[in-house]
Amino acid sequence: MDSKSQLQYLEYRRKRVKRIKAFMLFICALFVLSPTVLCTVLFFKVIKLEKAFENLEGQFIMAQEESVKSETFVADSIIIPNTTDTIIKDNTPDAEKYEGQTRVYLTFDDGPTDYTDEVLDILSEYDIKATFFTIAHEGKEVEYNRIVDEGHTLAIHSYTHDYGKIYSSIDSFTEDITTMSNYLYEITGVRPKFYRFPGGSSNGVSGISKDDMFDVLDKEGLVYFDWNASAQDAVAGGLSTNQVVNNVLGGINENGETVVLMHDSAGKSTTVEALPIIIERLKEKGNVVFLPITEYTEPVQHVKKGE
Numbered sequence: 001m002d003s004k005s006q007l008q009y010l011e012y013r014r015k016r017v018k019r020i021k022a023f024m025l026f027i028c029a030l031f032v033l034s035p036t037v038l039c040t041v042l043f044f045k046v047i048k049l050e051k052a053f054e055n056l057e058g059q060f061i062m063a064q065e066e067s068v069k070s071e072t073f074v075a076d077s078i079i080i081p082n083t084t085d086t087i088i089k090d091n092t093p094d095a096e097k098y099e100g101q102t103r104v105y106l107t108f109d110d111g112p113t114d115y116t117d118e119v120l121d122i123l124s125e126y127d128i129k130a131t132f133f134t135i136a137h138e139g140k141e142v143e144y145n146r147i148v149d150e151g152h153t154l155a156i157h158s159y160t161h162d163y164g165k166i167y168s169s170i171d172s173f174t175e176d177i178t179t180m181s182n183y184l185y186e187i188t189g190v191r192p193k194f195y196r197f198p199g200g201s202s203n204g205v206s207g208i209s210k211d212d213m214f215d216v217l218d219k220e221g222l223v224y225f226d227w228n229a230s231a232q233d234a235v236a237g238g239l240s241t242n243q244v245v246n247n248v249l250g251g252i253n254e255n256g257e258t259v260v261l262m263h264d265s266a267g268k269s270t271t272v273e274a275l276p277i278i279i280e281r282l283k284e285k286g287n288v289v290f291l292p293i294t295e296y297t298e299p300v301q302h303v304k305k306g307e
């Protein structure tokens, strides 16, 4: 082998060794990278499955509640002797059941707070049931449960009450509602059926399509209620007790249904003071019935679907 061929041979060997090295590096990289990629893919799959499972679990719980409800109903109608009468009576809309009477639905927004306990004490004293459109307040578990245990209607007002957040998109609107529904369900075991829009259904804050929001409520099995009388106690600075009394009494529809908007939020001491006066004055007038919102209540809605 002359020196030229020897050089060529060495060059050939050098290239071969380089190729083998590159190949080995490639194999090593493949062994390191593929498990990482696989892990990432699996990680996202697990998250997706967890979400699907949560959804199914929610649906299952709701279905269970429904079946318990219908079972109870069937059981009642079997045990009570005059079944036909009982069923008709139980399914009668409030408007029919209390025809000719002044129907007053007291509703309290933005609680529970320390004032809620006072409101509940007053209602219990007069044996009156009302409706509480609540938001999330840490440490108020006792009050949420008192609302339920004492026979009032526990309803959703929102989780955060932060207009900017809730109405920023249809997704965040939906999330706020489902979070609050789950929050109340975990604390009380009750899945709320009624909703009040922060700012009311006619609020000008939201840029989202109202019909889209109504669709979300339908899907969540929620009926929304606005009001046709207001204590106007949400105004900054607060009102005197007399003003609250006059605002409420001035809005009462004596020949039908009045859904009264009041607040049991922080700083509403005059609302609490006004409450027994309002009840006494209405009772003095006579022919009045105080009711909680139920599925038999005709909804008061400022804006309806398609409007």
Ligand code: ZN
Binding pocket: 109, 110, 157, 161, 198, 199
């Ligand atoms: Zn509110």
